[in-house]
Amino acid sequence: MGDSNQKSGMSRRNFIKGLGGGIAGATAIAAKTGKAAQEGPHGAMVVGAGPVKISLLINSKKHELTVDPRTTLLDALRNDLDYTGTKRVCNKGQCGACTVILNGKTILACSMLALDADGASVETIEGLAQGNKLHPLQEAFVKHDAMQCGFCTPGFIMSCVSLLRENNQPTLDEIKNGVAGNLCRCGTYPNIFKAVEDAATTIKKGG
Amino acid sequence: MTGWKKLNDMTYLGKSYTRVDGPDKVTGRAKYTYDLKFPGMLYGRILRSPHPHAKIISIDASRVVNMPGVKAVLTDIKDEVFFVGDDVAAVAAETEEIANEALLRFKVEYQVLPFTVREEQAMLDDAPKVFSNRDNNIGSTQDRTEGDVEKGFQEADVVVEQTYHINVQVHNPLEVHGCIVKWQDDELYMWDSTQAVHGERSAMARHFKIPENKVHVISHHMGGGFGSKLGMKSFHIICANLAKKAAVPVKLMLDREEQFLAVGNRPSSIQKIKIGAKKDGTLTAFQLDSFGTAGIGGGAGVPQPYIYQFPNYKVNHKDVFINAGAGAPMRAPGHPQANFAMESIMDELAEKLGMDPLELRIKNDPNKTRQQEYLIGAKQFGWDKRLKSGSQKGKIVKGMGLGSGRWSGGGNRETKANVNIYPDGAVDVKIGTQDIGTGARTIVAAVVAEELELDLKDVLPLIGKSDYPWAPASGGSTTTPSISPTVKLAAEKAKNSLIVRVADEWKVTPDQVIYSKKTFTSKDGAQSLSWQEACELLRAPISEMEKWNEGLSDSGTAGCQFVEVEVDKETGHVKVTRMIGVHDCGLVVNMLTTKNQIQGGMIGEIGYVTMENRLLDADTGIMPNADMENYKIPGALEMPDFNITMFDESERGVIGVGEPPAIPGVGAIANAIANAIGAHFYETPITPDKVLMAIQGKEGKS
Structure with missing residues (x-):
């Protein structure tokens, strides 16, 4: 016991x-x-x-902003700044569309107050590509058509970035578990699985 | 006008190519309505009714209007509310936080009225009336008869009679419904997450009594609709009224709960069916008494008898009003409900006849395409390995089922498109369609690229604006057969205009100019110009408009699906393990996005049959599961293996495929579960509790 x-x-x-x-x-x-x-x-x-002054390091860029204490990290990203790649879908931690990486861990930006992220480093979908060069996961999502309407796509990709950092050769079951917190209504899951497998291979080769 | 090239001669059509807006969607650059903001923009919110039926006696907004940051308040929306979640009042404020807080400060006095949220109860004579000006809660009715149904049943050797209860499903597009309205003088601009920029324009113009050409609806990217975003809804009007009052743009996005309550759902269906057949499986008669509810709306009818040929049938249907949000078309309206009941009773009939379910279908299905698709699917799937229902021992048992679907679709003859070729060689195409996730933007570009023999990247597709030439709403599998022929004809006309310009330059007749692969050559071989050089001859852009025409598209699809499941007899848990779809849609414009769309339809079927259920509490009229945890949709862990085959009918031209894949698997999944445990299902969704009850019921009987 x-x-x-x-x-x-x-x-x-x-x-x-x-x-x-x-x-x-x-x-x-x-x-x-x-x-x-x-x-x-x-x-x-x-x-x-x-209003409260906070600072956020978003995709390595420092932002100083003043937020309503009630404002979530998601709304601060979307409304106070212009990081609208992070989507608001359920706004209560049930769908994964607002997944971002905070200090190295995936979190749901709708379920954290912006105040609580003060001083944190936040990675969003906007920070993945290097100029015009897409991240291997972004490339693979396009190649395998791992999207339809695309509204869930940023959240899925951020979950997958984190998954591949922790496990660069995931099995199909591990991929499914890695995105189990993300919902897609158009039904593109099988293409997402293929994209992650493909990206993992590319990353392993150093691509 | 020339037809489509031969399949093998085409670069894009019939092949797979990635969507043109893929890079925008994976980088977060794609801006949806939800992502837009304008200087001075306010955030709108709607106060919603906590009561399923009430008269609004008074609304006290005194504590709202004086709130810092509140800029507009509406209290004159309506005087009676008909469901929990109905519009009561609205506010626009400088921030969403202020708008949300403002909703708490309205003081509304209601006169609560009797209500009903159960369709069976609503049909009774003494039921509370949903609409006081109607005699009862019965909406539109249907009566259809063919042949002599009594005689048909007399001829039958076997008769099966069952009643099926099919639940309400909610669309749940990931981008909730919403819009931004900006008034500029007397013109209305509306950025809208819509499936119909032109439909919304007409509706808004009519409502606000302004000319159609002073309404501009824009939808660059939109996060899904599945039928729930096909027309103007009350929130559009509320948003426009708030924006008018505040004299600045207002953004009004609903939240997830509002989506569950107020903007559409797939109606319920209760079908009492009697079916008769001869010993050899020949169907003789079908009788249906059905009712269903679309809340305060209509459209709960089912296209029975579905798929299979009955010489004699009689169909009777009633739409029933209850105090719930109005239904809306949802991927193949009526068909999944019809499919569930028909495929279920067909399997029960097959069992009584001692016939293989596939054989029974082949015997009674008049569709030639589907006859071939059955054989392809059955072979791929291994249908011959299907075991007798309920014959397996042990904790985990497997089952197999199949089902069929049909849809009409077809192109809209009013569709128009405009193709422009510029003096610098640039090409664009303008058409007022919208991409709801199906890849419409990509096929618009691909069809022009195919016709002009250019690369996909050389064509700029401009869609999603009501200021572009008219195209129909994205619904009913009509988009691709409407826009592909139209865009092709406009591109062909633009190409011919460029050929005329080159012929002028060479002082020959146009028939002496040959265009192929970005090069113009004279028939005698003496002259040649590249695409770029030819365009440089233009003093102004070529701009050609064309209208849809016959001959490049068709309507009518078949399709069947085979499903394998595993059922845990101890927990009642069902896992769909394999799904095979054999579908047809004529000339496939993009194989990659088409197969994705079909797969998506099949995943939707898993949700519909095994998970999704809009619950309503009979005592309060409240939906207790109006969120994405308690209303479960399929996730990654529920994914089976998929195999999709496109049955080639490319000679028919382009046909839509949005609805067809959302139908056949519904009954197929139910039948696979029934095959695994040896008991049939009469109610959806088939959740573990129902599986366990079915197993218990069967054991109780034996």
């Missing part, structure tokens, strides 16, 4: 630490907005709804 508790990754001590993080976070927001946290109508601590 003791072992399984450890593996769950959430010990009681960490849980309490997590709560502490929330309070510390509120203080950090207060510092940024210049407004003190105050008691809200139901006793919860509420921080002023003023």
Whole structure:
């Protein structure tokens, strides 16, 4: 029993630490907005709804921006900046269309506040190609027609970039698992699988 | 006018080539309506009804209008709401966050009215009325008869009678519905995620009583529609009214939940069927009593008797209103519902007759193309290895099923296109169609490149604007047979104009000029000009317009699919393991995108039959699963192996293929599951609970 508790990754001590993080976070927001946290109508601590300055390193380019504290990373990318390659589809972490790579890990940009990404390095679909030279995954998606309407495509490609970084020769099952969090309504999955297999071979050859 | 070249003589048509906007889509450069913004643009949101049926007594927006950032408010949209999610009020604000917060500040007083969300209940005499001005909840009805159905059943040796309940499916294009409206003086510009730039233009012009040529609808890229974006909806009007009030552009994109509630769905269908056949499998009679609901809309009819030939039939159908969002056409409207019931009862009949299901179909299917497709599919699939239903032991059992489909489609004769050749050698083609993901932009360019013997990259396809020549809505598999012939004829006319210009220069008659592979030569061989040099002779661009004409396209497709599944008898989990599709669409304009589209249709069938279900709570009228986790669509882990064969009928010209692949697998999947466990299904979606109940029911009987 003791072992399984450890593996769950959430010990009681960490849980309490997590709560502490929330309070510390509120203080950090207060510092940024210049407004003190105050008691809200139901006793919860509420921080002023003023705009907050943050900085994001997007595709190696630094952006300073001022966001509404409610703004998600997705909306900051799309509305406050112009990184519209990252799509909004379900806006609640169910479809994978807003997948970006944050500090080396894929995340769903709709499910993170822009504030929480302050100072982070974000990779989006716009940063993959080198000038006119497409990334091998982008090449392979075009070659195998791994898209129809194309609205899910950026999210799929970002999931696949991350997959191939972790595992450069994935099996078909590993590819399926790698994109299991991304939905495509046009039904292009089999072509996506082919594209990832092809890109993996290209990358292995140094392409 | 000349016809299509021979298949072997063509560079693009009949072959595979990648889509021209592929690089834009994989880099994020492709701008969809959702991605656009304009200076000063506001964000619109709609307040939606929490009640399935209510009168709006009053809307207090005093706490909204004074909110910083709120620029326009609409409270006069309607005075009665008919479903949860119906429009109540709207707001436009400087940011989405402000607009969302504003929705919480409206105070609406409703007079809640009785409602019904169950079609069986809605049909009863004492049911709450969806529309107070109607006598009951019955909408349009159908009565069709052929032959003498009583006599047909008397002739039958075997009769099967069953009732099938088919659920409501929701389109779920990944880009939700939405638009941006900008008024410039008295002209309306609308960027819209639409399947019909011209249809929207006409509808908006009519609604706002302005001339059609003062409405401009634009859809450069759009993230899917599947039929749900074929026409003007209330949010377009709301957005335009907000933009008018605020006097700046307004962007109004719905969210996922609104998509589930308010902009369309595939209607339900309840079909009570009686079918009769002779001992040798010859069908003698078919009788259907059906009803279905498209919410507050119509169109729940089914094209029965589907596919198979019955000398005698009688069909009776009723559309039923309930308090739910209106239905909308969805990939092959009515056909998947008809297919599920027909293929299911055909398999049950085959079992009673002791006949192979394929043999029964071959015997009763009058379509010559499908007769050949059955044999191709059965061989590829290994149909002869199909085991007797329910004969396997063990936890995991396999099953096989097949199904058929048909669709008409065909080209629209009003379609027009404009091909331009410029003095610098550039070529473009303008046509007011739109690419909803099918690759229409690519085929427009490819058809011109084929006709002018240029490279695909040399032709600029300009589509997605209502200011371009008229083309029909992208629906009903009509796009490719409408636009391909039209664009070819315009390109041919432009080419002939260039030939005339070269002939003038050479002082010969046009018939003395031969054009081939970017080179003009005189018949005597004395003169020659490259494409570039010939274009440089032009003082102004050649600009030719042509209209659709007969002879380059056709309508009517067949198609069949074979499906293999694995069923876990302990959990009821179904895994579709193999799907084989044999389809035809005349001259295939792009093999790569066509096969992709067919595969996509087949994946949609997996969702329809085994997962997707629009639930409505009978006590509250609320849809409890209006999101992409609780309303499940197929994902990567559910993918079977696919094999798609195009049955060659290229001599027929171009035919559309959007709808045909979304039909045959529906019944085929159900029949494969039935074959695996030895029990039939009468209700969709066939989720694990229903599989377990079917297994239990069978064991209970034995």
